[in-house]
Amino acid sequence: MAEEGRDVVVELGFIQNTPAWKLRSKFFPSKVGGYPAWLALKNLPTNEELSCHICSKPLVFLCQIYAPFHDRDYCFHRMVFVFVCRDPDCYRENDASNIRVFRCQLARENEFYPNEPAKDTDLGSESPGAGDFNNLCRICGALGPKTCGGCKVARYCSKDHQALDWKSGHKAECKNPENISKVSCSGHAKFLFPEFEIELEPEELEAAKEKSEEEVMKDYEELLRSGQVTHQNDEDSDTENDLINMATQETDKQFQKFRMRIKDYPDQIVRYDRGHEPLWVSSSNKPADIPPCPSCGQPRQFEFQVMPQLLVHLKVDNPGKSIDWGTVLVYSCKESCQQDRNYIEELAYKQDYSPISQVMKNHPCAAAS
Template sequence: MAAPDGTLVGVCDSELDPDRHRSSYLTNKVGGQPDWFPGVCPPCPRCSRCGAPLSHVVQVYCPLAASPYHRSLHLFACPGPGCSRGSQGWRVLRSQGLEDQGPQGGTSRPDPAKEAPRPATDWCDTADDWGLEEEEGWGGGVKKEQEEEEAAAPEAGSPSLSSRLQELRLAESHGDLLVFRSFFISVVQESDLWGEEDELEHAQELLREYEGREGVAVRTLEEGGGGGEEKYEKSRARHGDAFFSRFMKRISLCPQQILRYCRGGRTLFISEPPPHVARLVSACGSCGGPRAFELQLMPALVSLLQRTQGGVELEFGTVLVFTCVSSCWTPGSGSAVEEFCFVQTDPDQQLFN
């Protein structure tokens, strides 16, 4: 299978301890409280199915090429019984802010040595990570960024009284809201993973040639767990579902992936979608323009979404997010823009636990 182009795969990194790390809208994370841009009024989204307040699931910092805006997506879900299995229990909100507006709300840009947001031109077309320095690998860049932010905090000055009061009001208003444990998200190019599979397939071919030539059976590679292919065959036999089989085959090299990002790319359905699924994606509620696929949440994320005391709360297979093609935004707007998400249940959740 040809390596897909431009897809980024997100995996769970270390836990984000709010006592040690100060997250901002530049942070890619699971759970915790959402970090909104300065000037954006923090919304309190509710479930369309039961009316309960939604919990924050994922925050993704995703600026676009040639855009002057920082840009983030926030996904929320209802922890109520059965709500997260359908689209009514989810909401996705997009917010943006000009690049000269720093994380603390000032109009001057932070010192790049202390705070290093990726420029808009480094996303989608040319970027290969989400704010990670290449030499840091999968997770070091994000943690290093947080440590540098923490070290720079005294120089940036103490938060204003108004910002402290705002945080206090938010804490009070979310007193009964379920907050999931928070983790950093690290990223890798999916094409790098496919390169590893090519090497494995070549090794298996050499092994088969050796077996045929010598008349012996060596099963080390197959028994040793290189077995994305083996898992795929078992899944296909169990379900008889071509969509699920393709899904398992595609993620077999990194089954622990929790998120896939490819703006304008192809969706990866976990089961057969309804007929004419493209017609279900509504137009942008802000500008009326079309929406396109941008990212999707994966089954491995479910086991991470726990109360601080433990216990899985959400159930889903994959959550597909479609956003405004033009990423419309009104300068100075204080309201996040709602985008569209489509949820599919998982036919075999236990494979990812």
């Protein structure tokens, strides 16, 4: 649990519109959507690793956070990637089987990048990039071992993405292989999420604004008595009401604490708070036990969480029937251990909102009656 008055503050991530060239690998971006800006440019995750545990379809890149460990030379560059499934049938309550997380890290002296980072005014080329060392899928930017039988140029990670590309225009361009791009196509826009930079800023809290446990409970009980926890105002589109609606008009005491904590920064889409406790969206369904790192045996620790506000930016038409979460928590090896692979799978945990029926059942007033 986070300590009172600790020196380390939570870093909040916000959506930032940024030119695409600034989100390439050589700038080490934290970003949402588009192709992943791979850190190590060789030995990328396999297509099997980037598939959904439920439906086995290819996952779509959700976001990445640049998070070096400054006290470890081998983590001079460090990136954590999150991938999710786009199939709505794979979204199950409090189940992260359709979400996968990978950690990658490099020393300052490495085979891909110079010691000094590229200048952010350098438009330059996309190099160095993963496309310099690998054949990449035109749809998702993952490894593309499959080749179009017609043009022999277009590459894909799977038959699913080959079919999507064919329907999206490759059927026509296939006749002119000399004009075919290896890493982009019109079909990728139907699969990838919109691309944004994530700008990280420290969370600034005023002690005077923070409510005590008793005050939170009092507010919570007032909401239950008034029925406001199930109230939906369709004409009010501000972020806080969007949050309530995404919670399917359901809440509990912890959700009230969640709302009050984010009130001053309602647009945050990521909270980075390595080694401390997440901001839970529910009192229920907290992980009882996080398994240790399977490679070194050290504990995994909470690193960051993806907030529900990100759903607003993903162009998901029907939250609750498609991609949906209360919050996605990322746990990684406490030591960020070195391995013989460039991309190491870590752990995702999905926490959803508590159903109002469960909240009322557990509420003291309901139990007394």
